[in-house]
Amino acid sequence: MAERLGVGVIGVGTIGRQHAANLASLVPRARLVAVADANPEAAQRVAAELAVPAWSTSAEELAANPDVEAVVIASSHFAHLEGILAAARHKKDVFCEKPMTISLEQADQAIAAVTEARVRLQVGFMRRYDPAYVAAKRQIEAGSIGSPVLVKATHRNLSVPPSLTSGGAGAFVDSAVHDYDNARWFLDDEVVEVHAVAANVLGPGCRPDDLSLTTLRFARGGLATVETYAACGYAYDVRTEIAGTAGTLFVGQLRQTGCELATAAGVAHDTVRHWLARFGEAYQIELTDWVRRTLAGEPSPVTGAGLDTAMTTLYGYVLGLAIGETLWDTTSREPLQPTDGVDP
Structure with missing residues (x-):
């Protein structure tokens, strides 16, 4: 080696x-x-x-x-x-x-x-390496919350990133994709139904999906919701809940540090301001693991071929943006409901 x-x-x-x-x-x-x-x-x-x-x-x-x-x-x-x-x-x-x-x-x-x-082709989903998300996965594998049945994910940016401007790739491709992958990872299952809606609430200069909501149904009956908001204005707010038959896990927080200020005016604390501040460690751990696996000839945990189903699901969401709402068949890559007059 x-x-x-x-x-x-x-x-x-x-x-x-x-x-x-x-x-x-x-x-x-x-x-x-x-x-x-x-x-x-x-x-x-x-x-x-x-x-x-x-x-x-x-x-x-x-x-x-x-x-x-x-x-x-x-x-x-x-x-x-x-x-x-x-x-x-x-x-x-x-x-x-x-x-x-x-x-x-x-x-x-x-x-x-x-x-x-x-x-080998590995796709960069760094949350699988983030210590908090890894701890949640281990709790699930240990049976601490029983069988996981629901993932609820929030992804809100402090301000509009370039990918969510009118010339960018959009929320479904750039932001929500992390949570689509997380939901599959936490539930250890694949998506069979998708509903996606989006709205433009930030006005000209942003894409029509600066606010989005996706609902997923999984093969064994589990559900997930994924919310994205391009510019919430108060923090880089990324949090996830995983509910099981015997408990719930909460991943993520608004605070960057554990320091609070308490005065007569109230209690205040800082917030996470940038995605690198929140996930910088995960990116380093991810590349360290990729280099190790590459040198050892080991398979990657998130391969291109392994994401084929997820990609099919993802572009169901993009079509859903065009028609307002759609139910997507992840096997045939075709909408299950007619979309008369709509060209995605």
Whole structure:
């Protein structure tokens, strides 16, 4: 087994820069050997800041670099497929940030490419590595709440992120996808029915899904609700409840620290302000595990092929946004109810 894994990062925006920094200094068995970004100034700046020996502006050039043994894709959602295909062509294992792609057709292309190339593809759902979410999963596996039957998830941003502006990928693809995956993980089951509704409450400049609500029914009868709100104004508020037949688990909190101020005016405390403040540790743990698994030749816990059903479900939600509400058949990838006159 190799001692360290040479990794290249495609896309060095906010999350890509975080991944690059983790690989450069906080992931013990990784070597950050290359970065790439469509913006040459960004690529060059990050390479200089982190002492990375190579930088480029293309996924193809990075994947072709012989020092790159595996690839992290953190580019725009719309460019994920390009990175996956480049890595597959050069027989490099892949870690791709969620969402894997922005359409079912692209997902099929990605899965076919990595399958033919015999490389591994892991999709980045960092909440599976967050200590609080991991603790909840262990409690479920220990039987502490009996059989889990309901997941209730809230995802509210402090302010509107770029992905939820009029040119972004949208709440269903960018935000709610975390909770779709969590619900499948916590209930250990697959979705068979979906209802999705959305509204534009923040006005021009935001997408029509800046407020959304999704209801899921699972094969064994469990249910889940997922709420997203693009800009609640008070915190980065991500919380989850898992109710079982013998108890309930509560994951997440508004507070960033445990300090409270009590005066005659009342009691006050701080709040989580950014997703990296809440999940920064999870991103580091996730990449550390991916590097270890890649070096050891172990399978990934969240593979592209394993997400095929989840992707089918996800794009049912996107169609649901277009028609107001839909029930989605996750086997046939077709709506179960007619949608006369609607072209998604």
